[in-house]
Amino acid sequence: MxxxxxxxxxxxxxxxxxxxxxxxxxxxxxxxxxxxxxxxxxxxxRETGPRNGAAVVARAWTDPDYRAWLLRDGSAAIADMGFSGFQGEHIRVLENTGTVHNVVTCTLCSCYPWPVLGLPPTWYKSAAYRARVVREPRAVLAEFGLVLPADTDVRVWDSTAEIRYLVLPIRPEGTDVDALAAMVTRNGMIGTAAL
Amino acid sequence: MTPLKAHRDTMSDMAASIPGVCADDPLFRAPWQARIFALIVASVKTGHIPRGDFQSRLALRITQMEQAAPVGDTEDAYFDCWLAATEATLLDIGLIADGEIAAQIEAIRETIAHIRATQTPT
Missing domain, CATH: 1.10.287 (Helix Hairpins)
Structure with a gap:
């Protein structure tokens, strides 16, 4: 045959x-x-991916001036690390604290901060995640294994073609920048995991 | 196992326990998905396709797909939408004329058929 x-x-x-x-x-x-x-x-x-974002996050954790710049002008502070991507959309960085937890989605399609996170994972593009995380963020986060205290203010951010969001997770214990960067996960920077 | 490795393994296990979630998803599942992605990125970068024109059509296709039927394979369905939105954008802004894609597909098929004919032992 x-x-x-x-x-x-x-x-x-x-x-x-x-x-x-x-x-x-x-x-x-x-x-x-x-x-x-x-x-x-x-x-x-090969060049983009969550490790770019992890490097940004680790620097922000260990350099107060950089952290302030990152939160004030995410695109410029991220470009300073050499990550500017091809599309030029604005990146806003959202800081998680003991009282505020940020989580990112794109309800219309799959807008995502590509220069720092690479391309979006399958679940980020799924209808289930996009539709539900806005309506019932705590239930969705619990399915990711992240159960937040009742008094935590959960904020859901809807990406657009113009503005993409990157979550700055709460810093775990540790002092070495490289060790810290290795602890940062993609989901931590989307807001669907704690570190 | 180091504490760091254990930490990362735990994170991966948690992610993997959710249906449709994989901690280390490949960026593209098929070469064509990477090509159509690059085609749009390049066209937006050079200014031939306004980003908003493509974005709105992609959002429309994804909405239509979700309303039409439950999604079986998110990854493939997503890039199917990407392809449909690309074609719609190119046709709507006049970079490609009606019928050109079908003609090009036919030309590729003829080329492939010719290559096969010359390579198939008789």
Whole structure:
């Protein structure tokens, strides 16, 4: 059966074929540069990710001036660490305290602070998370294993194309910046986990 | 096991216990998802596609998908919306004409068929 190996050719899958067609059309029209596409994929797969955000958070925990700057102008303070991404949207940093817990969502689609967190995880894009975290944040956080005291003020922030949010978690015990950065998790910076 | 490793493992276990949640999700599940993502990022960066034009169409597609049926695979459904929003944006702002995508798909199919024909032993 010489044709068996063709059955799973990815080029025959609908989406892969359509995307290839779109890409070829846009390259032929001079609208995109294939090398630029490669660089973007490479950048998002290898260069961005939660460790960028973790480095920002650890610096804020250990440098009061940087922390103040980060909370005042998140985009500029994050760009100072070399993380500016490709889209230029504003990043606002939300500080968790003993009395306030912040959690981030995007009810319309999946806006996310890519330069510091990479691409959003599957659950962030799910209808269940996006719809429910606004309506019943405590119940959703409890499902993530995060049960907050009754008197904690839970604030839900809805991202947009223009403003993305990054949560500055409460600092755990520890003094070394690298050790602190290693303790920062992606979910901690979305607000669905404590550290 | 160090305390730090134990801490991170605990966090991963907690995340993994929730349906649909994986602590170390790959960014893209298929190459085409990375390509369509890059296509939009590049087009917004060069100014050929206004970000808001794409964003509003993506939000509309996601809403329509969720209203039409329960989502089976969030990741794939999400990028399906991304693809549909990209096509809609390109058509609406006139960068691609009606029929061009279908013609290009046909051209790719013919190319593939030709390659296969020349490589298949007779």
């Amino acid at each position: 010489p044709h068996d190996h063709h059955d799973h050719d990815p080029l025959e899958e609908g989406a892969a074929l359509r995307v290839r067609a779109l890409e070829e059309l846009m390259i032929a029209k001079g609208l995109v540069d294939p090398a630029a596409l490669d660089a973007i994929v490479e950048y998002y797969e």
